[in-house]
Amino acid sequence: METLLRERTAAKLMKKNKNTHLCNSAIALTQLGLMALLLVQTVTDKALGETPAGKANQPNVLFIAVDDLNHWLGHLGRNPQAKTPNIDRLAEMGVSFTSAYCAVPACEPSRLALMGGRRPWTTGAYLNGDRWKTFQKPGEGLAAQFLKAGYYVAGAGKIYHGIGDHHPEEWTDYMNPKGLFANGPGVSKFDGYFEPHDHNLNDEDLTDWHSANYCIERLSKKHDKPFFLACGLYKPHLAFVVPRKYYEDFPLEEIKLPPHLEGDLDDIPEAGKKMNNLDHEKMLQNGTWKLAIQSYLATCAYTDMNIGRLLDALEAGPNKDNTIIVLWSDHGWSLGEKEHWRKFALWEEPTRTALIWAAPGVTAQGKRCNRPVDLMSIYPTLCELAHLPKPEHLDGTSILPLLKNPKTKWSQPAITTHGYQNHAVRLNHWRLIRYRNGSHELYDHREDPYEYTNLATSPKHAKTLARLDALLPKNDAKHQKGGANKTAK
Numbered sequence: 318m319e320t321l322l323r324e325r326t327a328a329k330l331m332k333k334n335k336n337t338h339l340c341n342s343a344i345a346l347t348q349l350g351l352m353a354l355l356l357v358q359t360v361t362d363k364a365l366g367e368t369p370a371g372k373a374n375q376p377n378v379l380f381i382a383v384d385d386l387n388h389w390l391g392h393l394g395r396n397p398q399a400k401t402p403n404i405d406r407l408a409e410m411g412v413s414f415t416s417a418y419c420a421v422p423a424c425e426p427s428r429l430a431l432m433g434g435r436r437p438w439t440t441g442a443y444l445n446g447d448r449w450k451t452f453q454k455p456g457e458g459l460a461a462q463f464l465k466a467g468y469y470v471a472g473a474g475k476i477y478h479g480i481g482d483h484h485p486e487e488w489t490d491y492m493n494p495k496g497l498f499a500n501g502p503g504v505s506k507f508d509g510y511f512e513p514h515d516h517n518l519n520d521e522d523l524t525d526w527h528s529a530n531y532c533i534e535r536l537s538k539k540h541d542k543p544f545f546l547a548c549g550l551y552k553p554h555l556a557f558v559v560p561r562k563y564y565e566d567f568p569l570e571e572i573k574l575p576p577h578l579e580g581d582l583d584d585i586p587e588a589g590k591k592m593n594n595l596d597h598e599k600m601l602q603n604g605t606w607k608l609a610i611q612s613y614l615a616t617c618a619y620t621d622m623n624i625g626r627l628l629d630a631l632e633a634g635p636n637k638d639n640t641i642i643v644l645w646s647d648h649g650w651s652l653g654e655k656e657h658w659r660k661f662a663l664w665e666e667p668t669r670t671a672l673i674w675a676a677p678g679v680t681a682q683g684k685r686c687n688r689p690v691d692l693m694s695i696y697p698t699l700c701e702l703a704h705l706p707k708p709e710h711l712d713g714t715s716i717l718p719l720l721k722n723p724k725t726k727w728s729q730p731a732i733t734t735h736g737y738q739n740h741a742v743r744l745n746h747w748r749l750i751r752y753r754n755g756s757h758e759l760y761d762h763r764e765d766p767y768e769y770t771n772l773a774t775s776p777k778h779a780k781t782l783a784r785l786d787a788l789l790p791k792n793d794a795k796h797q798k799g800g801a802n803k804t805a806k
């Protein structure tokens with residue numbers, strides 16, 4: 318329709334000029350130039366499979382955030398015990414990134430970086446407890462860009478650090494979680510982790526069920542505006558407790574421990590050892606290692622069920638053909654690898670996470686991309702897909718070329734930060750960690766996918782270390798300890 322209107326407009330102009338004998342050579346040339354520009358724009362729009370901002374058929378967005386989900390996903394094969402049929406279904410709908418990394422291996426600063434578009438070394442927000450609202454002004458966040466573009470912008474669950482926490486100015490509507498339980502009534506933080514799971518819960522006893530319901534209701538309707546709909550799922554975050562039926566597929570006696578090496582920390586610098594916690598020692602003392610793995614797999618299965626409900630609602634509703642889906646998790650999770658548990662470290666397991674895109678007209682089905690990327694790419698990529706202006710403050714790089722062709726050449730590093738002046742970079746098959754005191758860890762994932770052997774002190778790899786080190790930031794913003802950074806952009 319837009320193309321037809323352009324052609325008719327140009328034709329009317331030419332006819333008017335002819336009838337009034339005002340069509341001199343200059344005017345003719347101007348008209349030809351205009352028609353050429355219109356033709357180029359039309360061809361470009363069709364080639365991209367996209368619609369310019371503010372026009373009909375602008376894409377909807379289903380934005381799924383999962384808390385503490387690592388890369389134990391069925392289709393990735395990292396842990397063959399994992400059962401995630403619905404996440405795997407989503408992966409078959411588009412492109413799944415096999416080497417996706419968080420900006421920060423901690424909830425609050427990771428979500429602030431992704432949603433606000435600035436890396437921690439820009440803001441000075443590095444840790445949980447660095448209150449995100451003091452670093453991100455209303456109007457700067459990802460949701461705000463869709464609201465400015467005329468979208469209906471709604472959310473539920475954990476998108477920022479707390480369930481339901483958000484800048485109200487950036488959203489049309491947000492679900493009130495008052496009266497709901499993130500973990501279910503009577504559940505303690507370390508149940509299913511250090512302590513056995515002993516609770517009779519139903520699906521609807523957890524907040525995630527209701528967050529999914531809120532989004533399902535909106536996916537099932539035809540809207541008079543394009544929508545940006547965010548569903549933040551809290552599980553598999555501690556406590557590792559969900560209804561008992563989700564444990565049935567993971568009998569405790571059949572649970573296998575993840576690959577690990579006794580004495581794995583012997584060759585890493587003291588700065589790395591300080592990032593480790595005491596959970597592993599407690600697991601060994603309590604004999605709950607297999608229990609924790611069983612419980613993590615079960616909570617992931619509960620999350621997978623809720624993701625399946627979202628996909629079913631989208632597919633059954635009126636919006637399936639024009640809705641971009643992006644699924645991400647704020648960071649990874651360790652379950653005993655390198656004698657480490659939880660997040661809060663710069664190794665592979667706590668930093669590697671889930672990232673899946675399904676964009677109609679852009680992504681092919683069932684593709685895998687092994688190029689290392691980080692989650693700072695989400696904000697600029699969504700802006701580009703929806704033809705929204707990209708704010709100048711964005712630190713990330715759009716991965717639209719990889720969505721179109723997962724095998725395209727890619728030279729951008731994936732960088733993760735944990736604490737002031739502690740960074741890791743993934744580039745191709747290499748991981749380099751640089752700590753604040755200048756010490757390093759270096760791993761070759763072709764030969765050493767579980768990072769058993771630190772190559773940082775090997776003369777053979779000195780050039781590789783120097784090349785990777787040059788990619789890391791040199792001027793980090795000071796840690797603001799929960800307060801706003803006066804130097805932030």
